[in-house]
Amino acid sequence: MGLTLLATTAVVVVSAVGDEDSVHPLRTHSIYMPYIDQDLQNRWFDFGGDALINTNKHIRLTSDIPSQTGYLWSRLPVTASSFQVEFEFKVEGKGDGLYGDGFAVWLTKDRAVMGPVFGNKDEFEGLGIFFDTYANSRQSHSFPYVMAMMGDGRTSYDSAHDGASNKLGGCESDFRGKAVPTKARITYHRDTGYLNLKLQTRGWDEWDECFTLSNIKLPTISYLGFTSVTGEVHDNHDIISVTTSTLSGKADTPFLVNDKTC
Template sequence: MLFLKTGLLVLSAALGLTAAQNNAPSSSITLQTHSLYPPYIDDDLQNRWFDFGGDAIINTNKHVRLTSNRPSQVGYLWSRLPLATLNFEIEFEYNVDGPSGHLFGDGFAMWLAKERASTGPVFGSVNGFDGLGIFFDTYDNERSHKHSFPYVQAMIGDGYKHYENDKDGSSTEAAGCEADFRGKTVVTKARLTYYKNNYLRLELQHEKEDEWTECFKIHDVKLPDQVYLGFTAHTGEISDNHDIISVTTKTLPPIAIEPKHQIPQTGKKPKSSSGGGGFLWFLFKMVAAAGLVGVMFVAYRVYDKSGNMKRF
């Protein structure tokens, strides 16, 4: 029975390893310095870790409204400290809405940039920035794009490249996706994951609760060593309410470097993420381990019939 016992030990070890992987405790840490929740302000009407400015309005029960549904507004929300961690995840809940109609805009942006709290023409912040800008654009300026709006777009700034408003940033786009995030009844969220010297990924929730879709994934993104986390918005002749409801920033443990064969997704609808991969891998391990046990058992029976094994 030695072969059979060995096979059972292999099977048990495989199942135990899978269970341990599926239930491994997370080593991520929430960074209070870059997280924001209601009521947003303290007794002095300030926030210890964030600055608000421009036309931003704080409703302590609901949101930080970067711009109201009024023309020519600019509002911002910026962390006071740089984000000094190599790998991180930023998940934020937002809401973009206003009166029904065909014209609304212009949108809002999420930033990881070296310069903070300065207003400008790029969704309320400065042009020629150094770092990452992710633009939630609701208005089509050029009218000749192959994709529809609303549109989510990433731009990697080096301090010299300029975002072109009249072209909706098409000449400096690193990746993007169509995403109908405006005026939704479902909670709208975004989740940015960054591993230094590995990849940057943006996922969105805007169709169903707890259903995330991958907007884009880019390899070899190099951010400046010290970046500030920010959110800005602006309106022109047309307008919208642009609200930030909550922000949660976590550190992430290092992971293995991924192969760099993925092509950034540009101008396409986001792909739905699936949770089936882990189960299939678990099933594969079970089948492989069971097959190993079967082979060992057959070998044991054949060896036993040959009379070369002594019985006890």
């Protein structure tokens, strides 16, 4: 793992609070600049693969060069029954035509095992949300595309068809190369199986719903992770901040909403 040390001034990030829940910050699953301590480590997260740390800017999972894999994983599982994960990210590169492949956010039973699914292992158990920027096959939707998959520990990700056979919900989202901060907000309530994803891509505090799912049951032991991979096509895939909070409140069981355009 390479480290780029440019600054040591901490920045306090205040997360927007959405929905009708009482939010309590969860420090063990949140990370901000400068990301690392004097020992070049983080108490709550592991970095690995080709990830680079710029202490005044971002955690770069993969750079805009071919054949990279990088990750950021929580050291402890998320044990709260209801929680929200809000993260700021940036995807950009020099490619005007072909670029990829994208990145993923995970809430899975296993952690920090690199593999072919956006940098993570295949046949995972838990939730993967894929921010896909490259089409491997012809689809009815455009790219970039954001989609969710629940893994049972046995089913492979359908990479050849961009996860078409695995998709529980998704949306088109123009999140690449934006001048405004791009963010995502995941909200989960175990008691109702409610899972919601909102995206900020058009302007500050302008949130668009990507999908809402019902009857989702994450593994009781679920680690929070971010991974990315590049191949012949590539991009910079950056995580700028992660704010995780526990929620006290109850979401009503929603109607299933599979596809939206953000």
